[in-house]
Amino acid sequence: MHRFANPAQFNRLADAILPWATGAFVLLLGAGLYYAFFDSPPDYQQGESVRVMYIHVPAAWMAMFTYMVMAVASFTALVWRHPLALLAGRAAAPIGAVFTALALITGMLWGKPMWGTYWVWDGRLTSVLVLLFLYLGYMALWQAIDEEEKAGRAASILALVGVVNIPIIKFSVDWWSTLHQPASVMRLDGPTIDGSMLMPLLLMAGAYQAYFAVVFLWRMKLEINRRKLAVARQVSMHAPVGAE
Amino acid sequence: MAEFLSMGGYASFVWTAYGTSAAALVWLAVSSRKQLKETNEAVEAARARRRGDS
C-alpha cells in the first residue's frame, strides 16, 4: 500500500496546482506575445528578426531547466529509490526533447538571415545538439530494456552522466570562440539587453515555464497511471485469485 | 498589417519559427492530455474489473 500512498497524494497536489499553472500560462503567453509583437522595438542591428529571440531563448532555457529536473529525479531515483522519482524523469524527458528541438530549429531560422548560415559546428550549437541526443537516448533506453528496474537504472545513469553537458552549454560561448554570441541576460555584469526587449523575453520565459508545469503534471499523472496498470497486470498474472 | 506581417523582410524566418514552436508545443500538450485520458479510463476499467472479481 505504501507504493500507492505517495502517488495518490501527488495526484491531489497536481490537481490543486494545475488550474493555477494553466491560468498563469494563458496570461503570461498573452502578455508575452503582445509585447513581443506590438510593444517592443526592432533591434538596432538585427531589425525585426530579433522577435525570434522571444521564443528561441525561452526554449533554450527550458531545455536546460528540464534536463536539470530529469537529472535531479534520476539522482533521487538512484540513491533513495523513490517510486515517483523515476516517473518524474520519464515525464520530463519528452518535454525537454521538444524544448531542445525548438531551440535548435528557431536558432537555425534566426541564424540563416543574421549570421548567413543555418548551422555551424561551434561549441554552443554542438553542445545543444548533444543535449537533444541525451534526451533521445534517455527515452530510447526506457524503450529498449524490458525490465522496468534495469531500464530505469540505465536511463538514470545516462541522465546523470549527461549533466556535464549543462555547464558546457552555458560556458561554451566563454571558453571557446563560437559563432553564437555570449550571454545577454544571465551574466555577471548585468543584462546587455534593453528593458523594452527584456520585458517580452521574461514574459515568454514565464509562459514556457508555466507550460512546462502543466504538461509535466499531466505526464506525471500519466506515468502514475501507467505504473498502476503495470502493477495491476503483474498482480493479476502472479496472483489471479484477486489478491491485492 | 502587411508591413507587420512582412517582419522587415524576415517574414519567412520569423513566422516559420513561431509556427513550428506553436505546432510542437500544441502537439505535445494534446498528445500528453490524450494519453492521460486513455490511461485514466484504463485504470478505472481495471478497478471496476477488480471490484467485479472479488
Added chain:
Amino acid sequence: MAGLKTRKQQRLVVVSIALTSLIGATLLILFALGGESLSLFLQPSDVQKRNVAVGQNFRLGGLVETGSFSRLDDGLTFRFTVTDCLANQPVEFTGILPDLFREGQGVVTEGALNESGVFMASTVLAKHDENYRPPGTMPKEEGQCSHPDDQAAAASYAEG
C-alpha cells in the same frame, strides 16, 4: 531499518562522488586542454603567432575594422580588415555578404592565406554581439575594441 539507512547513505556517497569526479574531469579536460582545438576560429593574432601556411584552410574571426571596408570595381568582391585589436588581417571575399555584416561588428570567415598574406575567404558569416537595443541607441562606440570577447582574448594573449 538501520541497515537500509546506511545502504541509502552509501549509495548517496557513491553516486555523488562518481558524479562530481566525472563532471570535474570532463570540464577540466574541455576547459584546460580543449580550448584551442574546440574553438571555431582563429583570431588575427593567433594567425600571426602560429605562422599558418599559405593555402591552408582555416576559419578566421574577429571584428571588421572600421573604415577598412571597400568594394572592388567588379561590384562583387569585397576587401576588409579583420582585427582582434592586437593584429590585423586583410581579407578578400567574392560573394554575398550576410545582412548583419557591418564595420565594427564580428565576422567569422573561412578560407586560406595567399602568397601576399591576404586571407582569401570563401564564406563570410556575421557574428553579432550580446547587445540588444532599439534603433538609434548605441551601447558603446562602434569599432572600438571594447568587445568582451576581444578583451578576454587580448588579456589571455598578453599573459601567454
